[in-house]
Amino acid sequence: MTPLLDVQGLSIGFGDAPPVVHDVNFQVMPGETMALVGESGSGKTLTCRSVLRILPGAAQLRAGQINFSNGNTMVELLSMPEKKMRNVRGNRISMIFQEPMRSLSPLHRIGNQVAEVLHLHRGMSAAEAKKDVLSTFEQVGFPDVERAFRAYPFEMSGGMRQRAMIAMAMVAKPDLLIADEPTTALDVTTQAQVLGLIKDLQKDTGMAVVLVTHDLGVVANMAEQVVVMNKGRVMESGPAAAVLGAPGHGYTQKLFAAAPVIPEVAEPAAPLERDDLILDLKGVCKTYTAKAGGWKAAKKIHACIDVNLQLPRGKTLAVVGESGSGKTTCARIALGAEVPDVGSKVLFCGTKDADPLPVHAMTRTQRIAFQKQAQMVFQDPYSSLSPRMRVQEALTEPMEIHGIGSRADRRDKAAEMLRWVGLNPDMLKRFPHAFSGGQRQRLSIARALTLDPTLLVCDEPTSALDVSVQEQILTLLEDIRDSMGLSYLFISHDLAVVARIADEVAVMRQGVVVEQAPPDTLFYNPRHPYTQALIAAQPEPNVNRPINLSLVAKGAGSPDTWPDTFRFEGISAPDLIEVDPGHKVRCHV
Structure with a gap:
């Protein structure tokens, strides 16, 4: 042929x-x-x-x-x-x-x-x-x-x-x-x-x-x-x-x-302790108004609907869902970069036993302090680093804005952060285009760490990386979290990545949290059809275990096609109910 x-x-x-x-x-x-x-x-x-x-x-x-x-x-x-x-x-x-x-x-x-x-x-x-x-x-x-x-x-x-x-x-x-x-x-x-x-x-x-x-x-x-x-x-x-x-x-x-896989779990995990919270989202809703064109009425888009999330200090909370599910909007609201609808509450507690601060009702002084404590690692390292700034300028800029240290102190801190993320301080004089995708993501992490934050929001930090580089970045994030006592809000669409790094997982679909549990519990007994679809859709490097497209289509379809226990229309979703200790599912009783 x-x-x-x-x-x-x-x-x-x-x-x-x-x-x-x-x-x-x-x-x-x-x-x-x-x-x-x-x-x-x-x-x-x-x-x-x-x-x-x-x-x-x-x-x-x-x-x-x-x-x-x-x-x-x-x-x-x-x-x-x-x-x-x-x-x-x-x-x-x-x-x-x-x-x-x-x-x-x-x-x-x-x-x-x-x-x-x-x-x-x-x-x-x-x-x-x-x-x-x-x-x-x-x-x-x-x-x-x-x-x-x-x-x-x-x-x-x-x-x-x-x-x-x-x-x-x-x-x-x-x-x-x-x-x-x-x-x-x-x-x-x-x-x-x-x-x-x-x-x-x-x-x-x-x-x-x-x-x-x-x-x-x-x-x-x-x-x-x-x-x-x-x-x-x-x-x-x-x-x-x-x-x-x-x-x-x-x-x-x-x-x-290096290929990440969803683990086979023998038994569910114990519920997560919630005695000391660094971040608490209560009833968070976000509605956008989109122009429909011509004489048509404007259309309301519900990005987040009654989202309740709690992040214990020193732990990693992963928010998983498809593109457009509202997970990045949740992260932006948590950082104060997006204003939620009236009635939503976001509380941040920078140190143990301190009084929780309302993120969207802070004074100027409180906000400056909050911005030092909460930083973000973006999905795309190409666009999050200025192509016109050398690495040294990119890393010292946050410290200059907050008036931290002398010029020499800032340079030393930048060099130290490069060592933290596994790069050589000799690279400070280079521009971002001289680095590979994985190295640029390390630079983004180093920039977020220069202010010694307590909370790091990671928005799809490994989605564009090769499996071997992804493995390195996940190991790096785990090491930094454990050594610096950081707390992570980790945004992802990949359950195999989440299985590796998260202490608790919230699964979002069309602005709604449909299931929430520690990863071992979620993989041991996924209850919601959408969670089952996410797990079924994860490709495995085994030609004898193809993706079950019928199960994926069933769970990823419209909510009005789901089984009666989970079905709903529009934004009238059922309540998030605790079906087992530490395991919540949005379903009809």
Whole structure:
């Protein structure tokens, strides 16, 4: 059988340096999924970009051929005239990019950007294109497809923007889909549905997929063939069952060892002690008003509905849920960055036995003191660090704002924080772009620690990282928490990560906490259908244990489709009831 894509001896370099991609060879057969696996910097993305000839300007194609099937003949893409190549890009070969905010135009509506593919390559009218785009939006999981069509990228969450990128790549039904970390920013339930969607499209159209990922669980659920890359070279390749079942290379074995998994729990955990609380959210609600356009009435969006959370001092409370569930809004309200609805209460107690302070009714002096004690580590280290500031300036700026120490003292503190997060103080003079994604996340953590906080809010701090780097960051956060006595409010969509670091987990869905318990209790006896869906959607690096898409769809569906015990409509959810000691579930009695 003739391969759809045949990459032979590909080498790519920059300047006079050794090649960053060296002698890479692989084939992709029609209708097949081939996974390209490796950590950041292994050359996966450069290899895939070379197929579409969209490499950075400074990159040099030093050797190799890329042949693509054109009916009964093979065409060489690297030597194809640019005019013909334009008809290949987006039409016969599509690519889903990892960073949707950089790939989507901020000046154009999402729907128009996705429809552009159909205008250019299919000659569709605006009405025909819109019909196809809305259908694809529904497939990739947009809850309100009309609103998504009209929205600009900055009006969407990271997960929603990634869904738009997936829709853009899939709407033309290409022969080959190159998916560069397509599910990194997605919740596990949406990830499972999108992976299922890609599989369905493959069955319907015979589309082949090159899946670039560091998640071995995704590989096990999707790929027939696996190519493992490290430092620009192919370390191991072969059928997925063979590579995942018995990895032969030490690098592949290391990736397996670092992969987070949901543990098998023999018995539930004891309830968490709540004698000394650092943070207490009582009846927190947050409602936004969204313009509907034209003469239509404004629409109310309930981001948080009666959220009650308690964080004991020195512990980690994890808030888990899909994109748009309200977990980040809760974190912003806890830090005072977002004002909740009237009647909501957020109390902070910086030291043991001190009087609790209302976060949203503080004096100026109290707020300055609070801002020193409560810091945040953001999801995206690319955007949370200024590209114009050297590391030293980024780390000393919070101390300058609060008037802490002399210039020399601040520099010494910055150097000490770099040591804390496992980086060399010699890096202080560098700019953020000189660091890898994992190193930038360490810098974000170091910046948050410069004021010696007691509370750290971590908003998806590992979602964009490779499994080995993720393991390092989680270990780092645990070490810092234990040595400095910190308390963490940890936001995530990944239950496997949460299982590792949390003392208690609150599961949120559409602004409502649906289940709450210590992680061992939650994994021992998940009661709510949405919690069960989150656990079922977690991909495992085992080809014999595929994701149960029917269970995922059942729990991730609309609340009015859940079993009678949990069903509700609109915002009239049942109460959160303690069904076992320390285990609360939102259900009808």
